[in-house]
Amino acid sequence: MTGEPNTRLSDLFGLAGWSKGELARMVNRQAAAMGHPQLATDTSRVRRWIDMGESPRDPVPEVLAALFTERLGRVVTIEDLGFGRRGRVGKRREAGTQEHPDGMPWAPERTAAVLTEFTGMDLMLNRRGLVGAGAALTAGSAITGAMYDWLHSDPAPAAHNARTNEPQHAENAGFDRYEAAPVGSEEIEALERSVEVFRAWDASRGGGLQRKAVVGQLNEVGGMLAYRHPEHLQRRLWGVAANLAVLAGWMSHDVGLEPTAQKYFVIAAHAAREGGDRPRAGEALSRAARQMVHLGRPDEALDLMKLAKSGSGDETLPRTQAMLRTIEAWAHASMGQGQAMRRTLGEAEELFVSDKGDVPPPSWMQMFDEADMHGMQALAFRTLAEHDPAAANTAQRHAKQALDLRMNGRQRSKIFDYISLASACFIADDPEQADRYARLALVSMGETSSHRTWDRLREMYRLTGQFAGYAKIEDLRKEIELALPPSVFKKAKGAQI
Numbered sequence: 001m002t003g004e005p006n007t008r009l010s011d012l013f014g015l016a017g018w019s020k021g022e023l024a025r026m027v028n029r030q031a032a033a034m035g036h037p038q039l040a041t042d043t044s045r046v047r048r049w050i051d052m053g054e055s056p057r058d059p060v061p062e063v064l065a066a067l068f069t070e071r072l073g074r075v076v077t078i079e080d081l082g083f084g085r086r087g088r089v090g091k092r093r094e095a096g097t098q099e100h101p102d103g104m105p106w107a108p109e110r111t112a113a114v115l116t117e118f119t120g121m122d123l124m125l126n127r128r129g130l131v132g133a134g135a136a137l138t139a140g141s142a143i144t145g146a147m148y149d150w151l152h153s154d155p156a157p158a159a160h161n162a163r164t165n166e167p168q169h170a171e172n173a174g175f176d177r178y179e180a181a182p183v184g185s186e187e188i189e190a191l192e193r194s195v196e197v198f199r200a201w202d203a204s205r206g207g208g209l210q211r212k213a214v215v216g217q218l219n220e221v222g223g224m225l226a227y228r229h230p231e232h233l234q235r236r237l238w239g240v241a242a243n244l245a246v247l248a249g250w251m252s253h254d255v256g257l258e259p260t261a262q263k264y265f266v267i268a269a270h271a272a273r274e275g276g277d278r279p280r281a282g283e284a285l286s287r288a289a290r291q292m293v294h295l296g297r298p299d300e301a302l303d304l305m306k307l308a309k310s311g312s313g314d315e316t317l318p319r320t321q322a323m324l325r326t327i328e329a330w331a332h333a334s335m336g337q338g339q340a341m342r343r344t345l346g347e348a349e350e351l352f353v354s355d356k357g358d359v360p361p362p363s364w365m366q367m368f369d370e371a372d373m374h375g376m377q378a379l380a381f382r383t384l385a386e387h388d389p390a391a392a393n394t395a396q397r398h399a400k401q402a403l404d405l406r407m408n409g410r411q412r413s414k415i416f417d418y419i420s421l422a423s424a425c426f427i428a429d430d431p432e433q434a435d436r437y438a439r440l441a442l443v444s445m446g447e448t449s450s451h452r453t454w455d456r457l458r459e460m461y462r463l464t465g466q467f468a469g470y471a472k473i474e475d476l477r478k479e480i481e482l483a484l485p486p487s488v489f490k491k492a493k494g495a496q497i
Contacts, residue, residue, distance in 0.1 A: 003052060003053060004052075004053045005050065005051050005052070005053060006049060006050055006051075006053045006081075006082040006083075007082070008080060008081060008082030009049060009050050009064075009081050009082045009083075010050050010051075012068050012072070012076065012080070012081065013050055015072060016068060016071045016072060018071075020043045020046040020047055020050070021043045021046075023046050023067070024041045024042050024043050024045065024046050026067055027039065027041045027046075027060060027063050027064065027067065028040060028041055030063045030066060030067055031059060031060070031063050034059065034062075034063065034066075036059050036063075039059075039060070039063075041056075041060070053082075055083050056083070061078045061081060061083045062078065062117075064078075064081055065077055065078050065080070065081060065117070065121065066121070066124070068080075068081065069121045069124060069125065070124065070125075073125065074125070074259065074260070075118055075121040075122055075125065075260060075263070076121070077114070077117055077118055077121065078117065079114075105146060105147050105150035105151075105270065106270060111225075111241075111267070111270040111271055111274050112222050112225035112226055112241075113222075113226075114267065114270070115218065115219075115221075115222040115225075115241060115245070115267050115271065116219055116222030116223060116226075118263060118264075118267065119215050119216075119218050119219035119222060119248075120219055122215050122248075122260065123212070123215055123216060123219060136259065137258055137259055137262055137292075137295070137297075138262060139300055139303075140288070140289070140292055140297070140299075140300030140301060140302075140303040140304040141300060141303045143266065143285075143288070143303075143304060143307070144303045144304060144306065144307045147266075147269070147307060147311075148307060148310075148311075150273075151269070151273060151278070151281060151307065151311035152310070152311055155273060155274050155276060182224075182227045182229060183224050183227075183229070183233070183237070184233070185233065185236075188233060188236045188237060188240065191217070191221065191237075191240045192236070192239075192240060192363075194217060195240060195243045195244060195247070195363070196363065198210055198213070198214050198217075198244075198247055199243075199247060199363075199364075199367070200409060202247060202250065202251055202254070202412075203367060203409060203410050203411075203412060203413065204409045204410070204411050204412070205411065205412070210251065211248065211251040211252060211255065214244055214247050214248045214251060215248050217244055218241065218244040218245060218248055221237060221240055221241045221244060222241065224237055225237055225238070225241060234275075235275045235276060235277075236275075237275075238271050238272070238274045238275025238276075238277075239271075239272070239275050239277060239280070241268075241271040241275075242268045242269075242271040242272035242275060242277065242280050242281075242284065243268075243280075243363070243364055245264050245265070245267045245268035245271055245284070246264070246265065246268040246283070246284050246287060246364065248264045249261045249262070249263075249264030249265040249267075249268060249284075249287060249288075250287060252264060253287075253291050253294075253452070254450045254451060254452050255450075255451050256451040258291065258295065261288075261291060262288055262291065265284050265285065265287045265288040265291070266284075266288070268280075268281075268284035268287075269281040269282075269284040269285050272284055277362075278311060278312050278313035278315070278316070279312045279313060279315060279316040279317070279320055279362070280362065280364060281311060281312070282307075282308040282309065282311050282312030282313075282316065282320075282324065283308070283312075283320065283323070283324075283364060283365070285304050285305075285307055285308040285311070286304070286305065286308045286323070286324050286327050288304050289301040289302075289304035289305045289308060289327050289328075289331065290327050290330070292304065292331075293327070293330050293331050293334055294452065294455065296334070298330075298331040298332070298334035298335050299331075299335065301327070301328075301330075301331040301334075302328065302331050302332075305324065305327060305328045305331065308324055309321075309324050309328075312324070317355060317359060317361060317365070318351040318352070318354045318355040319351070319352060319355040319361060319365060319368065320361075320365055320368075321351045322347075322348040322349070322351035322352040322355070322368075322373065323348075323365070323368045323372075323376075325344050325345070325347050325348035325351065326344075326345065326348050326373065326376035326377065326380065327376070328344050329341045329342075329344040329345045329348065329376075329377075329380045330376065330379055330380045330383060332344060332380075333380045333381070333383040333384040333387075334383055336384070336386075336387035336388070338384050338387070338388050338391065341380055341384055345377055345380060348373070348376075348377075349373075352370075352373055369405070370405050371401075371402050371405035371406045371407070371410070371413070372402070372413070374398045374399070374401040374402035374405065375398070375399070375402040375413060375416065375417055375420070377394075377395075377398040378395050378396075378398035378399035378402055378417065378420045378421070378424070379395075379416070379420050380395075381394045381395035381398060381424070382395035382399070382420045382423050382424045382427075385423075385424060385427045385428075386427070389427050389428065392424040392425070392427040392428040393424075393428060395420060395421075395423075395424035396421055396424045396425060396428070399417050399418075399420045399421035399424065400421065402417045403417045403418070403421070411444060412450050412453065414444060415441050415444050415445060415450075415453050415456075416453070416456060418437045418438070418440045418441035418444070419437075419438070419441050419453070419456045419457060419459075419460050420456075421437045422434045422435075422436075422437035422438035422441060422460055423459065423460045423463055425437065426460070426463040426464065426466075426467070427463065431467045431470055431472070431473055432472070434463075434464075434467075434473075435472045435473060435476050438460060438476055438480075439476065439479070441453075441457070441460075442457075442479055442480070442483055445457070445483060454483075454484055454485065457480060457483065457484060458484060460480075461477065461480045461481075461484070464476060464477050464480070
């Protein structure tokens with residue numbers, strides 16, 4: 001007990017709208033349903049949790065997390081409630097401090113428990129049809145400050161008394177978590193293949209249709225990580241967890257679940273670092289940076305990119321470094337910093353061509369090819385063109401090169417290229433060409449489930465306003481209005497007022 005109010009719990013309690021007596025009764029009912037019929041919480045106990053900072057004993061934090069998750073329609077974790085975890089291995093900083101607002105980084109061997117808890121809550125929201133987007137994004141600078149030293153250090157060795165193929169006795173943090181058991185190389189190979197299938201589906205159709213399957217698979221991998229396998233297998237399992245967490249985050253971002261996406265990117269960075277793969281950890285954080293640029297927070301994206309680049313380690317391949325530079329360049333473009341953008345893209349080009357291919361790229365980098373390089377350059381120049389219209393011609397050139405190089409199965413990327421190209425044409429005062437490429441994007445959009453395409457289309461719709469007198473563009477605007485969901489279209493209309 002700290003004697004100070006638990007402000008995190010108090011804020012969530014206020015949002016939930018319960019009385020203290022109601023919460024006490026629900027804790028007892030939920031605990032009984034979870035196999036703890038002996039729990040007897042009362043109003044005074046709830047008051048001490050909220051007003052005096054008392055930390056309840058297990059399983060109460062887990063019970064409270066489940067109740068608040070269901071009530072608020074978004075994932076609420078034990079850390080969100082302001083409670084620290086009682087891990088057997090290592091010590092962790094208290095969650096909710098100013099320096100470490102989300103209790104990051106987690107103590108050694110805590111990542112699997114956090115992973116299974118979060119995915120379990122996410123699956124519960126899916127089952128019950130709840131939305132799960134009502135939380136605030138953590139500032140990029142806060143993540144960077146919390147994780148900098150940790151990401152630059154080596155993972156702590158496993159506890160000396162943890163034996164191979166023995167459970168690590170972590171608390172039962174997850175929901176829908178099956179009984180953990182040791183796995184062998186064949187099972188891990190099957191998991192690695194499943195990641196490739198999910199990744200290809202996401203690139204082709206967007207994140208909406210397979211997100212739940214990815215989250216469920218990640219939840220199971222968390223259970224597997226509760227066992228201490230031989231080191232070579234454990235590292236591969238951490239790699240699977242990192243890859244699935246990045247996919248879960250990217251798919252969540254793709255369907256507009258932004259706080260959920262950010263949490264998965266942070267989980268992915270932790271998993272990759274636990275597996276000794278610093279470049280993968282850096283790439284996971286770069287996803288969070290891309291998310292920030294998309295949401296109009298490029299300054300925070302640059303904070304995250306500093307951490308992603310510096311924490312990736314010396315073993316990062318040139319192509320991976322090039323990819324990181326393109327995201328940084330997009331952030332500069334969003335801020336109208338043309339000189340910084342061009343300098344960073346120049347570095348990206350040099351790094352990309354310097355990669356001789358003598359070292360096979362990791363599976364998670366195989367999607368970043370020459371087409372993607374041009375696609376990111378097109379996006380950066382198209383974004384800069386909002387500040388400097390002269391950049392629109394260069395954006396068109398890169399978008400066309402990206403489209404020429406795109407392979408089958410990358411439908412969402414093609415849509416983004418078409419939208420970048422059409423937008424650049426509008427900015428360059430070429431409505432005829434803009435209309436052509438915009439219609440190609442519209443034709444393809446029905447085949448994907450990506451909210452990000454709607455966001456990009458909404459931005460393009462805004463650019464059509466200056467050509468509203470053209471018959472072709474009037475027809476195009478009507479088609480865009482039909483393609484956009486009402487809530488997105490309302491934002492598009494509002495941006496033109």
